Amino acid sequence: MTAPTAPPADAVLWQEQVQIPDLDGTDALPERIQTAIVGGGYAGLAAARVLAAAGQDVVVFEKQALGWGAHSRNGGMAIPELKAGPATLRDRYGPLGLRMHQEVNEAFDHLEALIADEAIACDYERTGQLYLAHTPRLVPYLQALAAEHADGFGEPVRFVSRDRLHEEIGSTAWHGGVVFDRTGGLHPAKLHAGLVDLALRAGADIREHVAVTSLADRGTARPDGRFLLETSCGPVRADDVIVTTNAYADGLLPELARRVLPIGSFIVATEPLDAAVAAEVSPKGRMFVNTKNLLIYWRLSPDGRLVFGGRRSLQHATVADAADYLIASMHQIHPQVRDAAVTHRWGGNVAVTLDRMPHVGQLRGAWYATGCNGSGVALNTWLGHQLGRVVLGEAAPPSFAELTHRPIPLHRFRKLYLPVVGQWFRYQDRT
Numbered sequence: 001m002t003a004p005t006a007p008p009a010d011a012v013l014w015q016e017q018v019q020i021p022d023l024d025g026t027d028a029l030p031e032r033i034q035t036a037i038v039g040g041g042y043a044g045l046a047a048a049r050v051l052a053a054a055g056q057d058v059v060v061f062e063k064q065a066l067g068w069g070a071h072s073r074n075g076g077m078a079i080p081e082l083k084a085g086p087a088t089l090r091d092r093y094g095p096l097g098l099r100m101h102q103e104v105n106e107a108f109d110h111l112e113a114l115i116a117d118e119a120i121a122c123d124y125e126r127t128g129q130l131y132l133a134h135t136p137r138l139v140p141y142l143q144a145l146a147a148e149h150a151d152g153f154g155e156p157v158r159f160v161s162r163d164r165l166h167e168e169i170g171s172t173a174w175h176g177g178v179v180f181d182r183t184g185g186l187h188p189a190k191l192h193a194g195l196v197d198l199a200l201r202a203g204a205d206i207r208e209h210v211a212v213t214s215l216a217d218r219g220t221a222r223p224d225g226r227f228l229l230e231t232s233c234g235p236v237r238a239d240d241v242i243v244t245t246n247a248y249a250d251g252l253l254p255e256l257a258r259r260v261l262p263i264g265s266f267i268v269a270t271e272p273l274d275a276a277v278a279a280e281v282s283p284k285g286r287m288f289v290n291t292k293n294l295l296i297y298w299r300l301s302p303d304g305r306l307v308f309g310g311r312r313s314l315q316h317a318t319v320a321d322a323a324d325y326l327i328a329s330m331h332q333i334h335p336q337v338r339d340a341a342v343t344h345r346w347g348g349n350v351a352v353t354l355d356r357m358p359h360v361g362q363l364r365g366a367w368y369a370t371g372c373n374g375s376g377v378a379l380n381t382w383l384g385h386q387l388g389r390v391v392l393g394e395a396a397p398p399s400f401a402e403l404t405h406r407p408i409p410l411h412r413f414r415k416l417y418l419p420v421v422g423q424w425f426r427y428q429d430r431t
């Protein structure tokens with residue numbers, strides 16, 4: 001390993017490691033299509049594949065380069081989780097809570113099966129996840145969480161006490177942990193490239209660098225298409241529309257944008273570690289997450305780097321500022337990697353909702369799925385797939401459609417109050 005010298009350039013490791021076809025949307029659009037999909041991430045592509053495979057004319061509009069969004073910036077942890085365990089969800093939402101828990105698990109199974117059945121080369125491995133207590137105060141909470149999943153619902157989840165943690169992680173910073181067997185690690189941009197390939201092979205038309213700029217629902221009875229979409233490439237009429245913009249919701253549907261807080265999350269990656277150092281850091285190759293409100297998450301990449309993500313606060317931050325904090329935290333937790341050069345640093349947005357739950361719904365007649373709250377690799381892929389099936393009339397909307405999706409209060413002023421919320425989170429994390 002080389003000693004760190006210059007700071008890394010802002011660049012997304014995953015994006016450098018994939019090739020996706022150039023799908024610039026300059027050809028004229030057809031006058032009318034069956035389904036228009038806004039957003040070329042996991043959700044949009046999964047929806048497109050189902051619809052195109054059923055014989056529909058489908059166009060996916062991606063306003064940036066394909067592979068720009070959170071789908072190729074994330075930590076690559078496929079986690080079947082909501083922010084609460086199954087018993088808590090049941091207490092909070094009744095039978096709906098249990099159905100939502102089931103669907104998150106179904107999303108995870110769906111992703112695993114899709115990767116296996118379609119031979120998507122995305123370095124997927126069922127690694128398990130280790131959720132780590134950053135303070136002794138949270139050990140009883142983790143013990144109860146493990147019992148909630150394992151005893152109450154028969155899930156492969158177990159508590160690991162501090163004296164056994166060395167079997168799981170090469171770090172002494174933790175007071176206990178919970179292992180969730182049903183978690184996997186993958187290369188996020190390779191998964192995205194695989195979904196692009198599947199959607200294209202099914203017959204979908206994918207247009208990158210084409211933004212949908214307005215959307216008018218013209219009523220259900222029109223023979224020339226129910227929706228009129230304006231795009232940066234011209235107008236198009238569509239019978240159905242699916243909006244999968246997650247944290248990148250823009251002015252297209254302001255009422256959707258108001259229901260989502262885009263929160264920055266940042267990642268740094270080292271050069272590939274010596275095999276012995278990598279094995280010491282993560283003897284079982286787990287996905288690691290800690291219990292802080294402003295949580296950190298980290299893992300070994302398929303090529304043996306330490307990939308370390310999180311954020312210091314809810315204040316606007318540059319990638320460089322965020323990276324300084326992450327590198328310091330990484331060295332504190334894993335002094336073994338102090339000599340490894342940090343070669344990449346980047347950021348992206350996660351979609352946070354008021355109730356910290358995913359949401360599915362219809363606005364102006366268009367379907368949408370949003371609100372990954374940081375865990376959308378498996379879930380958003382499945383939500384897109386299911387929305388495709390809903391449009392085909394093959395499935396009922398996912399249970400998340402039954403939740404009330406409330407706007408974020410004072411959304412326009414979020415940059416003023418989020419730093420204060422972040423300070424409160426940090427105070428709680430410290431005390």
Ligand SMILES: Cc1cc2nc3c(=O)[nH]c(=O)nc-3n(C[C@H](O)[C@H](O)[C@H](O)COP(=O)(O)OP(=O)(O)OC[C@H]3O[C@@H](n4cnc5c(N)ncnc54)[C@H](O)[C@@H]3O)c2cc1C
Nearest residue numbers: 039041042043063069071074075077212348372375376377
């Ligand atoms: C740093 C980071 C780490 C993360 N780590 C994890 C993790 O380890 N595990 C996990 O499960 N989840 C993680 N996530 C969340 C995960 O990446 C997202 O849930 C997932 O990518 C959402 O997929 P999507 O297809 O819904 O949206 P995206 O992948 O964000 O795609 C939405 C796309 O819509 C496009 N768009 C927006 N408006 C328009 C418009 N008007 N016209 C056309 N296109 C438009 C955007 O350009 C964007 O590309 C992380 C996210 C970030 C940012």
